[in-house]
Amino acid sequence: MTDTAKLTALIAPEVEALGYAVVRVAMFGGTSDPTLQVMAERADTRQLGIDDCEKISRRLSDLLDEADPIEHEYRLEVSSPGIDRPLTRPQDYDDWKGHVARVRLLEPRDGRKQFEGRLGGVDDGNVLLTDVSKLGAVTLPLAAIDHAKLLLTDDLIAATAPLSTDGADRIQMEG
Known part of the structure; x- marks a missing residue:
């Protein structure tokens, strides 16, 4: 391995x-x-x-x-990590604060392994998720997270628009 x-x-x-x-x-x-x-x-x-x-x-x-x-x-x-990028570093949870994410835990917590909600940032080794279905706000330890990623939303699309679209309408042929 x-x-x-x-x-x-x-x-x-x-x-x-x-x-x-x-x-x-x-x-x-x-x-x-x-x-x-x-x-x-x-x-x-x-x-x-x-x-x-x-x-x-x-x-x-x-x-x-x-x-x-x-x-x-x-x-x-x-x-590139892409628009629905994985959240792999503590700073990612702060950098993408306000956007919707799916977080999967290593072990179930309160009968769930997966949580979807709006990122509230990271504090003292814990990720805050708000607007989680049936739970409201939850705090999840970073160490308990198996993987997390942003979910595609209109807000995320707007926030990640390319800096330049020059050439996006052309196909470059090499010969």
Whole structure:
């Protein structure tokens, strides 16, 4: 099994040196199609374009070839976290405060493992969710969260509109 914490410790400084922030490092696909996924974003805009992905991919390919931290063959995937991004760092819960998220716990709490509500931020190691169906507001320990992600809403779409749409209507053909 691949140690993603060690991979993150190896990868993050390289990504940050390029001016990006690592959102998540994960291995997917098991033994049939292993993929090392690196989600990143521009530290200044929280967005990531294809050119950014290419730049990070080149840097990480060289690093990973040299360090060889994964014992088997795998595919490297560098991507943006997307609009319905995972919430992986404590700061994400503050940065996306006011938006709707789905949070799944490692173990059930009050008979539930999954909660949907509006993010109220993080305080003292706990995430506040408001407008949770039948519960109102709940406080969930960060350490108890298995995974969390933003849910697609009109407010989220408006908040994550691209900084520039230049070229979005063109298809570039390379020959």
